[in-house]
Amino acid sequence: MADGTSVPIGGLASAKSAGRKTAMQKFAQRRSTTGFLLCLPLILLVACFVVYPAFYAIYLSMLNKKMTAFVGLGNFQFLLKRHTFQLVIFQSCLFAITAVVLKALLGFTLAHLMHNIPGKNQKIWRGLLLVPWVIPLALSTLTWWWMFDPSYSAFNWVLNQFGFANVPWLGVGWIARFCTIAVNVWYGTPFFMIMYLAALKSVPEQLYEASAIDGANAVQKLFFVTLPMMRNIISITVLFSLITTFADFDIVRILTAGGPQDMTHVFATYAFQVGIQSGDIPLGAADSLFMFPILAFAAFFVLRGVTKRTKEIAA
Amino acid sequence: MTTPRTTKSKPGNVTRRRALKLAAASAALPLVHIRTGRAAGKVSIAFWDHWVPAGNAAMQKQVEAWGAKNQVEVQADFITSNGSKNILTIAAEAQAKTGHDVQAFPSWEVHNNADLLEPIDDVMKRLTDKFGQVNDVCSYLAKVKGHWLAVPTSSGTQYKGPCGRISVLKEKAGLDIVGMYPAKAGHTAASDAWTWDVHYKAAEACYKAGMPFAIGLGQTSDSVDTAGALFAAFGAELVDKDGNITVKSDKVRAVLEHGQKLVKVLPDDAVSFDDASNNRALISGKSALIWNPPSAWAVAKRDAPQVAADSWSFSAPSGPAGRFLPYLPFFWGVWSFSKNKGAAKDLIEALLQREPVQERCDAVSGYDVPPFTSMLDFKIWEEVEPPQGTVYNYPLRPFHNAKAHIAALPAPPEIAVQIYNRGTMPTMLAKLKSGQTIDQVIAWANDELEGFSR
DSSP states (O other): OOSSOOOOSSHHHHHHHHHTOOHHHHHHHSHHHHHHHHHHHHHHHHIIIIIHHHHHHHHHHTBOTTSOSBOTTHHHHHHHHOHHHHHHHHHHHHHHHHHHHHHHHHHHHHHHHHHTSOHHHHHHHHHHHHHHHHSOHHHHHHHHHHHHOTTTOHHHHHHHHTTOOOOOTTTSHHHHHHHHHHHHHHHHHHHHHHHHHHHHHTSOHHHHHHHHHTTOOHHHHIIIIIHHHHHHHHHHHHHHHHHHHHTOOHHHHHHTTTOSTTTTOOHHHHHIIIIIISSOHHHHHHHHHTHHHHHHHHHHHHHHHHHHHHHHHHO | OOOOOOOOOOTTOOOHHHHHHHHHHHHHTTEEEEOOOOTTOEEEEEEEOOSSHHHHHHHHHHHHHHHHHHTOEEEEEEEOOGGGHHHHHHHHHHHHTOSOSEEEEOTTHHHHTGGGBOOOHHHHHHHHHHHOOOOHHHHHHHEETTEEOSEEEEEEEEEOOEEEEHHHHHHHHOOOHHHHSOSSSSOOHHHHTOBHHHHHHHHHHHHHTTOOBOOOOSSSHHHHHHHHHHHHHTTOOSBOTTSOBOOSSHHHHHHHHHHHHHGGGSOTTGGGOOTTHHHHHHHTTOOSEEEOOTHHHHHHHHHOHHHHTTEEEOOOOEETTEEEEEEEEEEEEEBTTOSOHHHHHHHHHHHTSHHHHHHHHHHTTTOSOOSSGGGTTOTHHHHOTTTTTTTTTSSOOGGGOOEEEOTTTTSOHHHHHHHHHTTHHHHHHHHHHTTOOHHHHHHHHHHHHHHHTO
């Protein structure tokens, strides 16, 4: 029996021998102990590669530039006063929020279109649309960079063919911002699509039938059946994507390296430039930790909503 | 009793174990592991992974020979600067206080890691006694509190002066660069007339002819170095040697007034240039002049021979404060946590003797510039072609009347490294290109510099 109430087979003799077991043996036989031991490798991995680096980063962020003295929150205060860092905060939020919203909308639309494709064709399209997500990001971003290249842009070549002038894709602040966001959306949309598609497939068909009988049209079905049934998966997907998008490094680093004039820097690329390239590791650590409260705030509200809805469903 | 597990597989089948072995072997490929006798211990050294593949092979051969002769087991790793991997490795080793015994430090990294480097005055003294002094940029970057913490090396050290198209500059701008800087020793009167004003007029003429000077205004090293040479030529210091912010000065205003004209005749996309953009512009035949070491010429020799045959490297133009040639040296330093400092220093000293330096310089067609002036008589710079002598004036020669320079010098290095890596000078020019006024640019720079001076 798997409910923890099973009795060992073996009768009285076994019961007597069990009575002679040492405390250590008893401890080892407890289900919780077994569970803990099985989880131990993962706990150690998380401790070594997540908890320790996180606390080490916090420690580093509170040191002076030479890493010889404790300065408390001095690095954070210093960063907040810098105009460039204010630009980084703005750009990081713009980049992450715009990209996540666009990915969610596009992913949702694509998932619906996909859901309505019958049979084998759906598998083919699903596979094709997943391609951006399965190509290593650094490689696909390089390809985008070639297309945006200042001198030999493939897009500009196309524009020229139709008589339009060149566009400095990565040379003008707002256009460069648009390009970095566009590449992130291109890369991340398939993830949303596949998650939403899975969620769509789990919505019971009876609900749609019942709403149809009640006279609901397509828009009403979307807002009163589909969306409520998908709310949890939408929340979790958005949260997950927000975390990864805020922490994005590859796209900005490869496409613009933060330029032009620092207008595309996000937390990670700025931390790299300040911490590694300019030799100010504590300031770089402080910069990268700015993501933490933003994401913790988002995670708290999203997960609270998910828990609340789960309880409602269970009730 | 346990039976040893055996792996049976048909020939040609890829088993998990075979795949793992293959993966391990592949991962080890970039590491050149040279084993010799171990009588004198072991030394590990991280070299800069040379752009020219022959550079690594020449280095490997020399290290192997030194190891065999001195009974030292040497592990030589060649670490690329692509994606700043070499800087990441240095940062990781500094944090972990373990790793290679010797590291190749790009320009600013000696100061960044000064507390963890073994003084190397003894080696430096013997080398300078034998081969002459090194330039001021080397002292600025590697001499901390009166002690040499790393030795300037030839491997990866480069000048980044102009490389122009002979025929295009002559035809479109009336500039005879071969006449100004011929491939022979001696000063020419024509080179005295090579000023930033002439540079601007030539840039304007070539821009109008559809062959703009491909000078970047991005934040990568090529853009920074060119802007640094321009600022230095006008005597414009953003921060002085004592750390005072001096951006609100007449000299800075003067250089920005010149910059305001210059940026208008640079390519429209100059602000998004990286270190490859200028190379591509020259190689594709779309530009009359770039500021770069001969790597662009070397690629053109392979991919666009007609462009290579028309290219010529020469010195920087002069300004009111003099002629300054961008210079980016590499250094070899020994970590203070090294377990075999003696052998590490011996290896560095051996690799910087005249013969091995020349051998490596020949292997990379003169790309690597030795730090010692006495070594500038290598024949390679005269012999390289086409056209013959194209890189003769690539290294700074005494009759150029120029000074080696790194952007942000003479600011204290801990501030200068930020001015350099944040691309403050080219960004100032980029802001002019975007239409900002000189006052706005100075105000922005002042705010940035206050942040660097914390």
